[in-house]
Amino acid sequence: MTAIQLAMTETYEIDAIDRQIIAATQRGLPLSNQPYHDVAKQLNLDVKDVLLRMQNMQDKGIIRRIGVIPNHYKLGYKSNGMSVWNIPEEKISELGQLVGSLDFVSHCYQRPRFLPEWPYNLFAMVHGKTHDEVIAKVDVIASLLGNNNRGHEILFSTKILKKTGLRIG
Amino acid sequence: MILHSLDRKIINHLQGGFPLTENPWDHLSRQLDIPVDEIICRIGRMTSEGVLSRFGPIYNAEKMGGGLTLAATRVEPDRYEEVTEIINAFDEVAHNYARDHELNMWFVIATETPEGIQQVIDRIEAQTGLKVFNMPKQEEYFLELKFEV
Structure with missing residues (x-):
């Protein structure tokens, strides 16, 4: 396998719906009781589809992790x-x-x-x-x-x- | 900044691993022994105070087929403002930092395609007349996030 082929297999092809999910969540998840339901509602998708796609993106490394992102500077690491x-x-x-x-x-x-x-x-x-x-x-x-x-x-x-x-x- | 012990607990336990489930908070609430409403409320407050810059997924732009690099250039002090303006005007320049070194301007370029990187660098070089050092990462030595507060 050439380097280019290898690089291509490592790049998961995201589709238009994945892109909608990315656009809706890259600034953050809603702080609600069921955040993924809210994302699904906003995009007119089934919550199971949103979860499946996000799980898939996480498995492929497109989502590095999901959680809180601390601000070093505010925490005193100036x-x-x-x-x-x-x-x-x-x-x-x-x-x-x-x-x-x-x-x-x-x-x-x-x-x-x-x-x-x-x-x-x-x-x-x-x-x-x-x-x-x-x-x-x-x-x-x-x-x-x-x-x-x-x-x-x-x-x-x-x-x-x-x-x-x-x-x- | 002095953090409440529960805020600290949330930050230390939730820098990853937020569940991808229909009711993600339930599991977390049991794990942290903090009621769901209180976790949500504390994250909301820490976000508005700026202690947290965000809550949600962190995406890896390169894995989506885009280009990403760190670039540096050496700018004469009397041209610093002018060059900053030229470079910052590129939408593809996401971050730009002044650093105390002979290479005194360091910026991150993100493009939709890998080829886009060189095009942006060519344009920056043409517009500034400066040599841009393109330093894409060749290997990443990662590090689960482990920032303890």
């Missing part, structure tokens, strides 16, 4: 640092999983390098109540990585220039 690391290619899978499993890391990704300007291939978002706390947590990551860390930096956000959230059709 500092976020994007830590970026230069890790040997052959170690990145193992070490990426290690860093991603830390409870203060919210996102952890491998991304491409751009040499010579940008040598970093592992990104880990670190949250803390203060800059110093973020710096201390990044030090914990550095000591875990040891010699496999060929260099790192923390990029603190200084301003949110735009934040709209992802919107789907």
Whole structure:
């Protein structure tokens, strides 16, 4: 199987009704006794159909999870640092999983390098109540990585220039 | 912000796993030992206070066949405002952050098709005259959400 074929099998083809459900729920579920009934009513669908489709989307990973989404900033985690690391290619899978499993890391990704300007291939978002706390947590990551860390930096956000959230059709 | 212990319990137990059933609250109410009405009321209040940014499903845009990437560029301080305006004007730019680095502008691009990403980058480069670094994720090291309060 080629990479493209593989990518296609991993992409579940959502149809027009799935899209309606996504559009109706991406800003949130109704806070009612039977939220899925309300979504179904709004879209003129049977609740069993809504549940089946959402279950299917969850099984396929189109829905990552359903629940409450806390606002880090409001909860006192006012500092976020994007830590970026230069890790040997052959170690990145193992070490990426290690860093991603830390409870203060919210996102952890491998991304491409751009040499010579940008040598970093592992990104880990670190949250803390203060800059110093973020710096201390990044030090914990550095000591875990040891010699496999060929260099790192923390990029603190200084301003949110735009934040709209992802919107789907 | 000081949270009530029941709010904390709800946040810690409900960052995923909200049931896909006709009466989803019943099971949760038994699990958390909080009456249904009270859970609903607390989530509503925390949402309006901004402690929760949302209650509901989190969708994964890429799995729907769209494109998603993180991009960065280096902007001279005297052009920062102008370039911010150009980049933010793209509907495909969902988030944009100023960061303290030589690459000082970082933004997320989301498009309906994977090919759309390069088109948006080409247009941003043409309109700003700047080089845009396209850094799509190659691997994700996930992490169940585990944000404890």
